[in-house]
Every structure is written in structure tokens, then in C-alpha cells.
């Protein structure tokens with residue numbers, strides 16, 4: 420049984436993928452490191468010259484020239500620091516967003532090639548959430564993450580070096596407080612990731628509820644389910660709000676620990692300065708420089724802690740995105756393709772943990788045969804079609820099908836785009852002449868003539884509206900252009916009224932000519948026109964034969980046929 424959830428990449432796999440994606444930008448990464456060190460080193464000038472000035476003021480030797488020199492040096496330090504930081508941020512942003520764009524493209528590409536059963540089992544909402552909420556979380560982290568991973572990290576290293584160079588006890592005083600920060604960080608890393616993962620999970624669940632409500636819009640309206648769906652979305656949204664509150668509470672608790680850390684660091688350096696000055700080991704200017712360096716350090720240390728917070732959240736999203744891109748392409752090994760026939764051996768299938776929907780199905784459809792499947796609603800006909808088409812892999816047993824297999828399911832989607840784009844989706848090389856011929860073959864010349872711009876008319880959402888029957892004709896013409904060896908029509912004409920059904924029957928006929936065909940037939944006239952018919956009951960095949968053979972047997976099919984004739988006659 421395949422794990423139903425989409426995978427989440429581990430830390431190592433995430434790092435490996437990010438490093439791989441950074442290929443081609445590594446000289447920029449090197450520039451980021453060099454510029455970061457230079458610009459933060461420029462920031463050391465300020466505390467040092469202010470300290471020297473304090474000493475000269477105390478000694479009574481500070482004149483106008485000294486003050487002007489200090490001011491000029493402060494200006495130079497500020498300009499160098501700002502220019503360096505700007506350049507570092509530009510380089511880092513380019514690398515960050517290029518890597519993210521590459522990852523997003525890979526995510527979309529993999530999502531579009533995932534087998535439908537993987538998406539169905541995981542829930543469409545999860546996939547949508549990973550390609551929307553998670554991408555946003557990673558992109559939104561950019562300003563904070565880039566700032567810290569470049570300048571602030573360097574500031575900490577350079578300032579600590581400066582403190583040690585000044586008088587080692589100053590660096591030691593700050594170092595004494597560091598375990599407190601380490602403890603705060605440890606607490607946070609234990610608490611944070613779980614809270615963020617839970618937040619992302621409830622976001623996925625909310626996306627799923629919204630997608631389902633939108634997808635099933637007609638059903639929601641038809642059965643007056645609006646209030647119930649509204650409540651489901653509301654519950655999912657409250658779960659998101661509750662998790663968000665938990666996450667923000669954890670952040671506030673981290674904040675309190677950081678404030679305590681600030682207090683202790685400043686107090687420690689002040690006490691050390693007091694003692695050192697008392698023993699003549701430091702000047703007031705030296706103590707001033709040390710305090711300014713610690714003040715310079717506190718901001719980045721706090722930011723680093725907070726970025727670790729954003730970083731955690733972004734990493735949780737990143738690992739979910741990379742989890743999709745690294746799903747191996749090798750799905751459960753399929754049977755080698757057949758030339759044109761279909762061969763099922765002892766196939767069973769159930770949706771998720773639900774009951775068996777297909778039960779020990781063994782079936783052969785020889786090349787060029789047209790087979791109809793009939794049976795009561797819920798017997799498993801559509802599921803059989805989906806398993807034969809490869810949409811769902813069987814739980815047990817084997818399915819062999821031709822390589823070029825195409826299916827028209829009950830949900831026909833007209834893509835937003837021109838009629839030409841819609842037709843040539845599955846046959847990109849098809850000419851306008853071939854597209855017109857396909858429409859003609861399925862009896863849709865009227866449709867083409869009625870459209871204002873012919874094949875160039877925009878259809879689908881926001882475009883020229885198509886009726887259900889026209890959408891079916893479009894799907895049939897698309898299938899004709901794809902020219903599969905096996906065509907599966909699952910109720911392709913079930914929506915049509917009686918005036919259109921004859922037209923659509925003829926269209927289906929044209930599409931199936933010369934290839935192996937599987938027709939899920941709801942109107943028994945469709946079944947009667949096929950070479951062979953199988954009857955399905957509760958996931959099993961109970962009858963098989965030609966129309967006349969099954970009538971002669973006098974079983975389920977014969978009863979269905981007589982009921983259908985009475986009903987339609």
C-alpha cells in the first residue's frame with residue numbers, strides 16, 4: 420500500500436537540494452561572504468573612535484580637530500557599512516530568489532507529472548498549499564533571512580573579535596551570557612518546529628476544505644449544503660487561527676528570554692568595565708567602546724534568534740516543497756505495454772482504507788475489440804476504467820495496456836485558451852487542417868461555424884461558453900487527434916439529452932474506429948452496438964458475451980435490456 424501523504428524532505432536532503440539549486444550562483448555566494456565581512460568590519464570604526472575620543476576628553480586633550488576627525492571617521496564608517504550592506508543584500512537576494520524560482524518551477528513540473536492517484540490520496544489541498552502557502556512562506560522569509568544570514572552573522576563574529584582585541588575580560592563577560600542564549604535557542608528549537616509544522620498542516624486542511632467546496636459547487640448548491648460547507652471551512656479556519664496563536668505565543672516567550680539576555684549582557688560588561696577601570700586595566704574610553712560593541716552585538720543576536728524563528732518556519736515550508744520535487748519518478752513498476760490489447764489478472768482495488776471496489780477482476784480485451792461495461796450505479800465501472808487507464812494502480816494483480824492509452828472521464832475540462840489549444844493539447848504537432856477534420860469527424864462542424872474566431876476563439880473560463888455536449892465533442896475530437904491505441908470512454912455521452920445522444924453516439928463511433936475501445940455504457944443502446952459486453956455487480960464481472968448471447972442467457976443484462984427498452988420505448 421502506498422503512503423497516502425506527500426513526502427516531506429529531511430534536513431540533509433533539503434540542504435543537498437538547495438546546494439544543487441545554487442549551482443551557477445556560487446561566485447555570487449562567495450561575493451556575499453566577502454562583502455559581508457568588509458561591511459561589518461567598517462562598522463567597528465564607530466565604537467573604537469568614540470572610545471578614543473572619550474579618553475581624550477577625560478585627559479583634557481580633545482580639541483576641535485579631534486572631534487572633526489571622529490565625525491569624519493563615523494561618516495566614512497556609516498557610508499562604507501551602508502554601501503557594503505546594500506551590495507551584500509542585492510547579491511544575496513538575487514541568489515535567494517533565483518534558487519526559489521528554480522525550486523518553484525521544479526515543484527510545478529513534478530506536481531503536473533504526479534500520477535492522479537498520488538494527488539487524490541494526499542488530497543489536492545496539500546499540493547495546492549505546498550505550491551502557494553509554502554512558496555509564500557519561503558519568499559516572505561527573504562528580507563529577514565537575507566539580512567541576517569549575511570550582515571548580522573558577520574557582525575557577531577567581527578564584534579566579538581573586536582571585544583577580545585580590546586580586553587579579553589570584555590569578550591569573556593559577554594561569553595558568560597551566551598549559554599543563556601543557547602538555552603533559549605534549545606528551548607525554541609524543541610518547541611518551534613512542531614508548532615510551525617502543525618500550523619502548515621492545518622493550513623493544508625483549510626485549503627482542502629476550500630478546494631472541495633469550490634470543486635463541488637454544483638453539488639453544494641443542488642443539495643443545499645452551503646451552510647454545512649461554510650461550517651466546515653469555518654472550523655478549518657479556526658484551527659488555523661488557534662495554531663497561529665500558539666505559534667505567536669511561542670515567539671513572545673522567546674522575546675521575553677531575549678530581553679533577559681540583553682539585560683544580563685549589558686550588566687555583565689558594565690561590571691567588568693567597572694572592575695577593570697578600578698584596577699587601571701582599562702580606560703573609560705575602552706569601557707565605552709566595549710559597551711558600544713555589546714550594544715552593536717545585541718541587535719544582531721536578537722535578530723538571529725528571530726530569524727531562526729522565521730528560518731524554522733521557512734525551512735518547514737522548504738522541506739515540504741522539496742518533498743514534492745524529490746518524489747521519485749519510478750512509480751509501482753507497470754506491466755510492459757501491450758501492442759493493442761488489454762490484460763487484467765486477478766485485480767483488486769479499494770480507495771484508501773475503504774472497502775474493495777474491484778474484486779478479483781480477470782479480463783482480456785483483444786486488439787481492436789470494442790467492449791462495453793454495464794452495471795448498476797456504484798458497481799465499480801468507472802473505477803475499472805480508471806484502473807485500466809493507469810490512473811489508479813491496482814492493490815493486487817496486474818494490468819497490461821497499450822502504451823498510448825487515452826481516457827475521457829466523466830469530468831471534462833475545457834481549458835482557458837483557444838479552441839485550437841484545447842484540441843492540440845494531446846497532439847501538439849497537429850495542424851489546423853487536422854483539428855478541423857477531427858471536429859468534423861465528431862460532428863462538431865456546427866460548433867466551429869458558430870464560433871466568432873473559429874479555432875482561434877477563446878473558450879473555457881472567461882471565454883466563449885460551451886454546452887456540455889459541445890465540451891464532450893471537444894473531448895472526443897481531442898482524443899481523435901491524440902490517436903491512442905486504446906480509447907476509454909467513461910460515460911462520455913451520459914449527459915446528453917435524447918436529441919444529442921444520437922449525434923454523440925456517432926461521434927464516439929468515429930473515435931473508436933480502428934482501435935481497441937472500452938465504453939462505460941449507461942445507455943444500453945451504446946452497449947448493444949459494442950462487440951462484447953461485460954456486466955459488473957459489486958466490483959465483480961458476472962456476465963460476459965455479445966448482446967444476443969447475453970439476451971439468450973436471460974440474466975442480469977437481459978433484465979436490464981428489457982427494462983431499458985420499456986423505459987425508452
Ligand SMILES: Nc1ncnc2c1ncn2[C@@H]1O[C@H](COP(=O)(O)OP(=O)(O)OP(=O)(O)O)[C@@H](O)[C@H]1O
Nearest residue numbers: 539770773776794795796797798799800801802803
Ligand atoms: N474517488 C473515490 N474515493 C472513494 N470512493 C470512491 C471514489 N470513486 C468512487 N468511489 C466508490 O467506489 C464505488 C464504485 O464507484 P464507481 O464510480 O466506480 O461506480 P460506477 O459503477 O461507475 O457508478 P456510476 O455508474 O454511478 O458512476 C462506489 O461505492 C463509490 O462510492
